Amino acid sequence: MDPDKVVRLVTALKLSSSPNKDPPITFEADSLLIGEQRIGRCLVAKVFSSKAVNHEAFVNQIPRILQATKHIEIGVLGDNLFLLDFKSIQDKKRALYGGPWNLFRDLIIFREPSGMQTPNMMSFTEISIWIQCYNLPLIFLHKDFLEKLGNHLGVVEEIDTKENGFAMGRYARVKVRIDISKPLKQHIRLSLASDEDEVFVIFSYERLPDFCYNCGIIGHSFRNCDVDPQEKGKLNYISWLKAVQRGGGRVKSRQSSPPNTW
Template sequence: MDPDEISRLVNDLKLYHNDPNDTINLEEEDIKIEEERLLRCLVAKVLSPKAINRDAFRQQMPRVLQSEKRIIIEATGDNTFVFEFLSLRDRARALSEGPWHFSRNLVIFKEPTGWNNPRSMIFDEIPIWVQLHNVPIALMHEDLLLKLGGKIGSVVEIDKGENGACLGRFARIRVRINTMQPLRKCIRINAMRDEEDLYILLVYERLPDFCYACGRLGHSHRECDDSMADKVNLNFGA
């Protein structure tokens, strides 16, 4: 049965099935067992406008994640899957590293919580390393890099190098970005002096396929339905 049809039927049951004698009261032990299982699980969403091959996904993702132990993967519909990890270290790595790809599409992992249905979860953020190029040495300090990273998303980590300093050919920040928004290409800095404004170029590491027309993740420019995007000049192209 189609998952959308199941959701509709469940909503109908909420409206018309009000017999209190038909309700099952869960015991504390029942809830504890499920909470322990949640600690081994993650929910994954493949950002693609097309339905992916579920069997290929189940076969390839353990290799993509380089898992130490077996992973049980079950589809829940709409390119959404539940992962049950036999190794908590594999689970932690899937959640903290990445971004992960399947057939050049972005795979986003989230922790399930409480009674949330995996199909109702929102997958709109990913952590990703971003290189900041053209940053002057005088500005290579943690306070300013936090401000720059805040223009991209929510800063998770700053790469300070082996000596604890933010020096090198470029600065490097791990940022949690919103997948629903266009990727930012640069950040302009006004030094409030006589010099011209400074432009910081952003380079996203291990970035999956995205739309060169609108700058968003999850589809290509050939599949873009944004009427305001320039599909000829491709402002987010090479």
């Protein structure tokens, strides 16, 4: 039987009902220092794909995708779940903060393990992504408003403005941590209490991984969507969600600096 299935079955049984009444084995924190030092170099990666990811392909592609400067040791933790042991802390930072990343157009999410977490306990439901906001009225281009706008999309992490706090150009940019289990937002309506007019602000996502053009959720394709079969074929989401350059190529986002927490 698959070991992962065994773990799930044992957990479901709730060990309190098990005939084994032995107390848990307890370790002092100091005895785990070697393990903590090693885990401090590691990330857990999950690839969102309907197919099993080939381990060899993952090992070969990840250093190129992350532009790694040193060797990364990679092991398999489960279905499309991998452990990465970095030899460079800068490479680890880039993986953690420089995304979103994708492997053959499938989303990869990196997470830091901690404490008593097992891979099955880790959450892979959020990514940080730069969002371009089009058709904003000029009076709304200040960072204070952009933060409020970004908070309607997720949790704001960064705002691209000049020193005076205003955005300049054809669109404003906000880096937001979004929940990938929810549909991508295509637009939002703005209005003033003193004005009956409404403005549609259009969103475009930089380095957006493949998503479902039917339900708008990242992590699966249109062919693998679980919506009502009668609804399939009604493409509710459009390709403008993927940010493009003026020449038509996919945008190459400016990399933001990792937080100074190291």
